[in-house]
Amino acid sequence: MTARIPVGIVLNGVTGRMGYRQHLVRSLLAIREAGGVALKDGTYLWPEPVLVGRSEAKLRDVAERHGLTEWTTDLGAALARPDVSIYFDAQVTSEREKAIGLAIEAGKHIYTEKPLATTLHGAIELARAADAAGLRHGVVQDKLFLPGLRKLKRLVDGGFFGQILSVRGEFGYWVFEGDWQSAQRPSWNYRAADGGGIVVDMFPHWHYVLEQIFAPVTAVTAHVTTHIPRRWDEQGEPYEATADDAAYAIFELEGGVVAQINSSWAVRVNRDELVEFQVDGTHGSAVAGLRGCRIQPRAATPKPVWNPDLPVSHSFREQWQEVPDNEEYDNGFKAQWEMFLRHVAEDAPYTWDLWAGARGVQMAELGLQSAREGRRVEMTELDR
Template sequence: MNQHLIRSILAIRADGGVTLPSGDRIMPDPILVGRNADKLEQLAAAHGVERWSTDLAAALANPDDEIFFDAGTTQMRPKMLEQAIAAGKHVYCEKPIATTLDEALKIAQIAETAGVKNGVVMDKLFLPGLLKIAMLRKSGFFGRMLRVHCEFGYWVFEGDLQPIQRPSWNYRLEDGGGIILDMLCHWRYVLDNLFGNVESVSCLGATQIPERIDEMGQPYKATADDAAFSTFQLEGGVIATINSSWTTRVYRDDLVVFQVDGTHGSAVAGLTTCKVQPRVATPRPVWNPDEKQTRDFRDDWQEVPDTVPYPNGFRAQWEMFIRHVVADEPWSYTLREGAKGLQLVDSALDSWRERRWIDLPALPA
């Protein structure tokens, strides 16, 4: 509702559509499809959407609707995508594109064989903080990149003292929950695109809150992992460490923070901001445990300015996919790229279970 409908499709409509290289404009005409008629009707009325339906087959039968977008549950996604592909639709979906690598490769192959254009949401690449990291890397700021460290997460309420702020299925393994499945799909495309292709992983997961309260106020057993501590070896010798947790309280500048260290400089980025410390401006710290630290190390960093506008990342990728479908503009965020996220998930789960490093081979063509 928020990112894809209100801030993407409806925002595009409000601004007159997607502009093509020819100067023509493409206006999305959405139809909302779901299982609850009352919710659909209310959502459509609240946002001026004229069309909605509970009949997916009938909606897919309309030749005027060229793109099918899926943001349902992960377990249902491969079947929904396959149904849309069989109807001749171009397909675009949220991640993960499946719950296992085998499922992900199968649906990618089905889309490729059918010749439909396909894509997966990779919204983190469009975060202003990470766009600034990409600019720094392109400029050569880091020199030889050495290390990436990311802290992600926040405290998700159990439901007894405070209302829950994430769906209860997120914490049931049998319903497709788990932070490894949810977040390592993100970390795969972030690492691959910004820091170096992932070559191997070592991961330790945990279910740190064993019981939670669901939407009906009933207690249930949490069977999925709610924290994951991962180390990655990237091409070029870069080492990345990422802690993902729904059981941590935030004491940092943002809900996600990346620190990148290189021979010529370092950067720290959140969702929107990015600060840097070049080699020539790196201070000389003094270790003295007998005296209270008086230096504010944050003062030694310089903020990267906002020199360009940063649109909503979901909308930016929607516009790219629409131009890809209509004008055949280049597009790299395919279902096969999305399958790499499931490869990392499967490998991380194997690593946790077997307590060892797992190498990631190239995916089959």
């Protein structure tokens, strides 16, 4: 029988939507169903989740539903366990920094959802502390594993675009206010005091997408607003939305690439997917979403003619070619968990550490600063 090595993992915030659905069920439990994570020496890592949260009833329900026995509302007790080596955080943003700090003090390797912290200072302090303690650490950067963006990265790496000129991103959907129809997102997302806001939530995503697929971000110009100032919470009570629900930004990248990304929870979808990126280059263009990616190479680019006096006689969308899958795409959260577990167990390469998370927080802070001061703000190197 193949040797199986247990690895204890504290999952804090597992009763939330992302913590439960993506990280427990579709990642760690899916890894167990597949027999574990294969290592170079032929052994398999076997995740042993320790569920942590604030509600005993919810934790008990999750544990019983999946045949798990280890759960607690006492984070300190979970971190004190000698059979636990990894701490994972999927809590609300405002609670994350303190909990990760405790996990670092307890000597646990750190893996966390983003944003890493509510402030750049806090994010840097966590990264420094984890480095000083000699711990492995990583931040979830799930969108890099989306089939559409993996196809886009393949195009970039293969030189399809020639010189890349621009990136245009559209993200968002209409989040119901909560009065006549329940909202699709938790109410804390719209309260600044609880770490809410679309800039804090999405700019860290846009940072790693731009940095990892194209080039590092050098400057930010943003306009931020709260389109829907009044919403209703999970109990049907009205509250003031103090956090931004839309951001319109220009990001300057190394090499002269200009990226424009609109992010909004107050927009109705008229595109093929909830997020789409159009990349234009001298030799071709592409439009990538969550799963699909379409291209229009230079040699096959039609010759559009502006004539408002005649109706359009063709479909512009039909002039694009679909990029084939060419491989099977696993769940992105699961794939990144496997990479991080190998990183901890056998020092396998891993790019997205807490410093990457801190840079994402930095870009969010600069976006808010740009909007507040009405100016372009340069992005500088972090002081380690």
